[in-house]
Amino acid sequence: MTTNIKTIPVAFGSGIFELSIPDKNISSIILPSEPETKGERTCLIKKALENPIKSKRLSEIVNPDSRIAIIVSDVTRPTPTDKILPPLLEELYLGGANRKNITIVFALGLHRLQTEEECRRLVGKEVFESIRCIQHDRERCRHIGDTSFGTPVEIFEEVLDSDLIISTGTLEFHYYAGYGGGGKAILPGVSSEKAILSFHSFYSKVFEGAPLSGRNDSPARQNIEEASKIAGLGFMLNVVINSKKEIVAATAGDFIAAHRKGAEYVDAMYKVPVEPADAVIVSCGGFPKDINLYQATKSLENAIPAVKKGGSIVLVAECSEGIGDRVYERWNSECKTPCEAVEKFRECFEFGGHKAAIVGKAAKEFKLYLVSKLPEAESRNAFFIPAKSVEEALEKILSDNPEAKIHVMPNGGWTLPVKR
Structure with a gap:
């Protein structure tokens, strides 16, 4: 036979x-229920920036004197940062932002430092050569409060010293935080080692319980969002990508409301009954x-x-x-x-x-x-x-x-x- x-x-x-x-x-x-795409859809990013959720447009928030920190993903993440940054910067320039006042910060959490070539590749050659790009330094964090979970909010000083903090990233499932993206760029992204360890320590209390992936009510997500409020996260821009790493959705605006909208896209595409x-x-x-x-x-x-x-x-x-x-x-x-x-x-x-x-x-x-x-x-x-x-x-x-x-x-x- x-x-x-x-x-x-x-x-x-x-x-x-x-x-x-x-x-x-x-x-x-x-397989996920991925929408049909024809190459990169950076127009989705522009549309999201023009229609932010529960927020003014960035071009209405900034001025020529605004000091701006843009937090971006590190090399361990599939975020198409080089596609995200050009429309984001264009929106900032529309409001009169001065590129000399903009700093791009790689959110390393507890991950290794990146090579210069990795940094250049992640943000794109043109952006890397025209905008100040730095890597998160866990030793240069300031304590500014504590969450109700007892996690110290200790944030990289270069981020805290800005007038506007913008987080970018990819929205996807996360085993502990329910979903990536949103305020996760702050905690653990640009937090001190002490804060990150405190944040992760709660996992020992919940890892044997019901799965947390795909849930917005996880303790970790609540902790993240409390820390992000204390840190003053002012705006987020997240994308959803398909298995080819193409952008299929984008959300921008308030870091909680826009994150929840993005999670709806992720659920519709990637939760599969079996x-x-x-x-x-x-x-x-x-x-x-x-x-x-x-x-x-x-x-x-x-x-x-x-x-x-x-x-x-x-x-x-x-x-x-x-x-x-x-x-x-x-x-x-x-x-x-x-x-x-x-x-x-x-x-x-x-x-x-x-x-x-x-x-x-x-x-x-x-x-x-x-x-x-x-x-x-x-x-x-x-x-x-x-x-x-x-x-x-x-x-x-x-x-x-x-x-x-x-x-x-x-x-x-x-x-x-x-x-x-």
Whole structure:
């Protein structure tokens, strides 16, 4: 009897794997409901800036003396900052803003410093050479208050010293904050290490509860927005991108109201009802979503609702920069079992260790495979079964259960399956 084989392209870093899977084993290909696009739609950004939500236009807010800080994403995010900045700057110039008074700030959070070439590529050559661009410095933050969650609001002084703070970014699902974007550019984006660690420490109290991804009422989102109000975030411009990293929606204005509108776009496109299957093969969607294992675990979490308990998850993530966090790497070495990682996290929050606990929690419920460039020992330390290819992982799943029904998620970094 002939077995019909389906070939599905799966992103891996900046390249593509071709996954060959028997038709009879495919439960579904979980894809977002993306609108048709014809190349970049920067006109959506201009339209959003001309029709801000619960806010005046930027051109009505600024004047020639306004000192302006524009917060932008770092290299770990897929934000098309080079497409966002030209219409944003045009709107500021329309109000008389002086480019000498504008500073672009890369929101690093606790991430590494970027190279000059990375900074230039992110904002575009012309902007990089005409506007002052600096990177967030966790050592140069001022304390200006505290949120009701007890998180100190300690913000990079270059941001605080401006008359107008503008946040930019990509609106997408986030495992802890519900969604990215909005005030997340402030906390953790340009906050002190103490503030960021305080912000993340609450995750140890909620990580074993109901999933928070795709929810606006998460404690982290509330904490973010309290901190952003205290910091004086004056305006936001966020985009929603598709799996090709093209802009498909944009919202601007009040950083809460405009964020909620953007979340509606994300939900409509990326929440996909599913029946849990025996296994799921999930790609992060390629670079930069799979730049390291720290970032790739977000796609692992997104895939969990699509799998029956006891099933298998195959995470396809290049991890060209390795684990991506020293603490996460240390926890992987120190915690010998998934249970040990979860128990340790319950007792002692340590930023970076939360990733070991997240994967440990998943490894207690599912069989986890990892297709990556990590050494096999590192994959095993992180509670994954290493596989050299997607086919190798698939063979192992089918050898255990030849009739297994399998979901394929080509865009795990963006897509959120929701149980029917």
